[in-house]
Amino acid sequence: MGKTEMTGRQNIDLSPEAKETAEKSEYMIEVENLVRRFGDKYAVDDISFKVKKGEVVGFLGPNGAGKSTTINVITGFLxxxxxxxxxAGHDVLEEASAAKKMIGYLPEQPPLYIDMTVDEYLNFTYELKNCTYNRKKHLDEICSVTKIADVRGRLIKNLSKGYRQRVGIAQALVGNPPLIILDEPTVGLDPKQIIEVRSLIRALGENHTVLLSTHILSEVQTVCDRIIIINKGKIIADEEKEDIVRVAEEGRTYLAKICGPTREVTNLLRSRQGVLRVERQSERDGEAYTYIIESEPGVDIRKNLFFALAQNNWALVGLEPVGENLEEVFIRLVDRADNRKQSRKERKSVIDNSDLGARN
Amino acid sequence: MGAIYKKEMRAYFTTPVGYIFLAAMLLISAAVFSYTTLQQATWNTRTYFMAMVFVFVVLVPVLTMKSFSEERRTKTEQMLLTSPVGLPSLVLAKYFAAMTMMAGVLALTAVYYIPFYAHAEPETAILFGDIIALLLVGSAFIAVGLLISSLTENQMTACVLTIVVILVFLVASFGNAYIDVYAVRAVLGWISVFSRFGNFMNGIFDIGATLYYLSITAVAIFLTVRVYEKRRWG
Structure with missing residues (x-):
């Protein structure tokens, strides 16, 4: 409420264009205390987040976490x-039509009419969204951005999965909406297609606000600026990508290639502070053997290792972190959230019990 | 609304549905027409129009069974429901598309009356009235078919259910001769689509019946919108 008043006051001094933007609010998506229940099951349980204009946000969670439900509420489907x-400042209930005009949406399963050609389908979308652009130019542009220009005359049912997905994205782009919402856009694609779709999303991120839902963490890692992680209907993390990656770096595993007698090297490595586990691989690279070294969380053992090996004249010829991906972070964050909830519950039950005790 | 209407019309003719409907409708109606009039050496079309109402029972579901169930199964409804088009427009677009098919096929059957005019002087007003009556009955059936289609994901379920429901509407009053209770007879007679059809056959344009058919149409369309709203709210 306070914010609206403030913007209202600011408007007096702003130019007409700036006024319009200010009126529409600086956030593209605002979700406040959203709850969605199916029967007595909470699919989304009191979540709040905001997405600024121009942000590319990854919406992450395991299957059944409430991602699609949240997206369906934002798009007005539920x-x-x-x-x-x-x-964009329009309430999705009260100004449904205005809000929907702002959104280009690709649902989990692309909503394709398979008996239409790509061209027919895009023309239908154009009319459905009531667009007023130069139709031919607009659709040509979209087809070249999504690289489907060569299949425009073909029936959608004869297209490969990768093409269908891109036609789905093209459909979302029709009408040039400022907000693009993609629900698991790379599911079921082959690796090459995944790379293509991701680079397309990155390109979209340059002049659109993008909300990308996925359960694949490397996807948000390559595409998004910000990551919102949701599990069991609750947000368990909402951070910049770098922050999430930092969490990943606590407790790291390295792959080291070291020249030298295997037993002594292993013993030396094990004796170092901060090293949790050392394991020699059978794999050999010239003179060097490969070791897997796991460090304690939050300790950087690399410098220490280097000097210790150098003192013994054992050459360290390779050292690279492995498993520095979001999968582990994700599992850790989910666990952390679960533990927190657990301990809160325990604490609460302790308090309840002591209450009872006091009353008695 | 225009976009969805156009899409529906195209869907009728890019899939076999539209052709099946037109072909079956024309074939059956032509056969019934020639049997009830020309072969009986009469230009009384009463039996023909009565029979056509029963033909609708089987053929109207062909038009409506896919309209919502298929969108739901293939998830294309997500696109329609998240577009700026409102729910009433969506339902109306589908209704008008099916009505266009119905009106189109009835217009085509106008060919049947040519021999009439060549050899006799039929009452044009009665013929017109009867065709409009058929259109009204068709409208009610289509709306009911759309409603049922919106309730299921399976078009065959929609088809069978529509046939059953329409048939119940149609023959509700058939057992009235055997029912002693007036109230029951009155209710069944009121529900029955068929009992209201009679006046049209006798050359009377029955305003009450017209309102009845239009009401069924309106209620069914309204309920279809409600079905979608209900699903949205869960």
């Missing part, structure tokens, strides 16, 4: 049980 959702 209604919320309670809570407020605004898209």
């Amino acid at each position: 209604s919320s049980t309670s809570g407020v959702v605004r898209v």
Whole structure:
């Protein structure tokens, strides 16, 4: 409420264009205390987040975490049980049509009419969204961005999965909406297609706000600036990508290639502070053997290792971190959130018990 | 709304549905027409129009069974429901598309009356009235078919259910001769689509019946919108 008043006051001094932007609010998506229940199951349980204009946000969670439900509420396909959702300042319930015009949406399963040709389908989308651009130019542009220009005359049912996905993205782009929402856009694609779709999303991120839902962590790692992690209907992390990656770096595993007598090297490595586990691989690279070294969380053992090996004249010819991906972070964050909830519950039950005790 | 209407019309003719409907409708109606009039050496079309109502029972579901169930199964409804088009427009677009098919096929059957005019002087007003009555019955059936299609994901389920429901509407009053209770007879007679059809056959444009058919149409369309709203709210 306070914010609206403030913007209202600011408007007096702003130029007409700036005024318009200010009125629409600086956030593309505002989700406040969103709850969505199916029967007595909470698919989304009181989540809040905001997405600024121009951000590329990864919406991450295991299957069934509530990602699609949240997205469906934002796009107006479902209604919320309670809570407020605004898209570019438009409430999705009260100004549904205005909010929907802001969104280009690719659902989990691309909504394709397989009996149409790509061209027919895009023309239909164009009319459905009531666009007023130069139709031919607009659709030509979209087809070249999504690289489907060569299949425009073909029936969608004859297209490969990768092409279908891109036609789905093209559909979302029709009408040039400022917010693009993609629900698991790379599921079921082959590795080459995944790379293509990701680079397309990155390109979109340059002049759109993008909300990308996925359960594949490397995807957000390559594409997004910010990551929101959701599990069991609750947000368990909402951070810049770098921060999440930093969490990943606590407790790291390295792959080291070291020339020298294997037993002594192993013993030396084990004796170093901060080293949790050392394991020699059978693999050999010239004179060097490969070791897997796991360090304690938060300790950087690399410098220490280098000097210790150098003192013994054993050459360290390679050292690289392994498993520095979000999968582990993700599992750790989910565990952390679960533990927190658990301990809170325990604490609460202790308090409840002591209450009882006091009353008795 | 225009976009969805156009899409529906195209879907009728890029899939076999539209052709099956047109072909079956024309074939059956032509056969019924020639049997009930020309072969009986009469230009009384009463039996023909009565029979056509029953033909609708089987053929209207062909038009409506896919309209919502298929969108739901293939998830294309997500695109329609997240577009700026409102729910009532969406339902109406589908209704008008099916009505266009219905009106189109009835217009084609106008050919049947040519021999009439060549050899006799039929009452044009009655013919017109009867065709409009058929259109009204068709409208009610289509709306009911759309409603049922919105309730299921499976088009065959939609088809069978629509046939059953329409048939119940149609023959509700058939057992009235055997029912002693007036109230029951009155209710069944009121529900029955068929009992209201009679006046049209006798050359009377029955305003009450017209309102009845239009009401069924409106209620069914309204309920279809509600079905979608209900699903949205869960």
